[in-house]
Amino acid sequence: MPERVKPSAYHHGDLRRALLAAAEMVLAERGVEGFTLRECARRAGVSHAAPAHHFGDVTGLLTALAALGFETLTGAMREARAGVEDPTERLRSIGRGYVTFARDYPERFRLTFDWHRLNHEDPALRAAGGAAFAELEMAIRHVAGLADEPLEGELLADLVHAWSLVHGFSHLLLAGQLDHAGTGERVINELLEGVIGRIRVSARSETRGRSKGEK
Amino acid sequence: MPERVKPSAYHHGDLRRALLAAAEMVLAERGVEGFTLRECARRAGVSHAAPAHHFGDVTGLLTALAALGFETLTGAMREARAGVEDPTERLRSIGRGYVTFARDYPERFRLTFDWHRLNHEDPALRAAGGAAFAELEMAIRHVAGLADEPLEGELLADLVHAWSLVHGFSHLLLAGQLDHAGTGERVINELLEGVIGRIRVSARSETRGRSKGEK
């Protein structure tokens, strides 16, 4: 059990960060189901009631953790699309980044979409979730050549299609539903490429459609 | 609080079924997160330790509940495809049935895919899950005209694509991610049709491909 880094029992100095670090460990090891506030407090070296000052309750801590999870997701998508110029390939790279995040941090992935446990009014969660969503939205708009139109109609349909695909694939993978006899990493990667390869955007700006005849 | 239907406190007679019925209510009202064994026992009118004899522990009860959930899912898919002859339309109808199940029974849906809480060795869960999976598999094979080939390659890719789509859509819907200002039932239905409309099967039997020229 790690010792308290500061001698002051009544003023840690950076307890919020220490609790978040402990919380990430507990989440990674035990999943959302096994996550407890007291275990986080133990690992941070404080009493069971100390987290309340910083997070309110267990929902507050999980919400903060989910915001961090969204930030990691955004980072994974940005890293995946780095250096990719073709709009459709960029969108597909972002899709791969999404699934990579789910595979690399399965418990974070599950937490970020565990609707019932989180406080959706939380500004940090909203901002982080919005940023992740914006990555996907910008990529779709880039392919469609529709930077300013409202997100509706075919554009929205394209986004929901792409998001459903990568989200569904991630979720089925984590739920063990893609595991079959002989299903190894290679088969999973092939299945992923099969799914990513079907990401399409049908919405188009009229200018792009006419001048290039890309119909 | 319902009274015990039989006077014998030490022999209910049909406690397993009564506990499952109570469990369905608790799950529907409180979700997986708020589900407790003691609350199920209370509603069934027995002591807190009575469920142990029938289910072992809370995982056992949730596993039995998940098996029922898969049965409901299978029923929803079968009902959705009833009377639909065209293979591709039948597959799409099954996809709609999948999403309908998620919308009608959100907590059951979430439970059936809550990997960490369930006992995957349970024969009833395996059978029920297998039957649900078989509905999707048979529909894909029907479109492809591939009744006997091993489930691999393009056939498997088609299945994973279709499943990822409907599963991802369901999950995003339940996670509140498709909720935006003005997003009502009609928009959700349009988005669903947009997703369902993109379900395609590219695997084909050679006989079908050649004799009919359906490429």
Added chain:
DNA sequence: CTCCTTTCTTGACATTGTCAAGATGCAGGA
């Protein structure tokens, strides 16, 4: 009728989340 098995009840224990009271430390102002 007896005995064994099944099916429950009661009680206990450890752990959890949350709340309240109070102790301690920090920082700002006089």
Added chain:
DNA sequence: TCCTGCATCTTGACAATGTCAAGAAAGGAG
């Protein structure tokens, strides 16, 4: 430098939970 108010923690308590053990009661077979 001292005082005061606020922030930040500790300690303790309570209710609820899951699980286990011991034992009571009911059913069924011989």
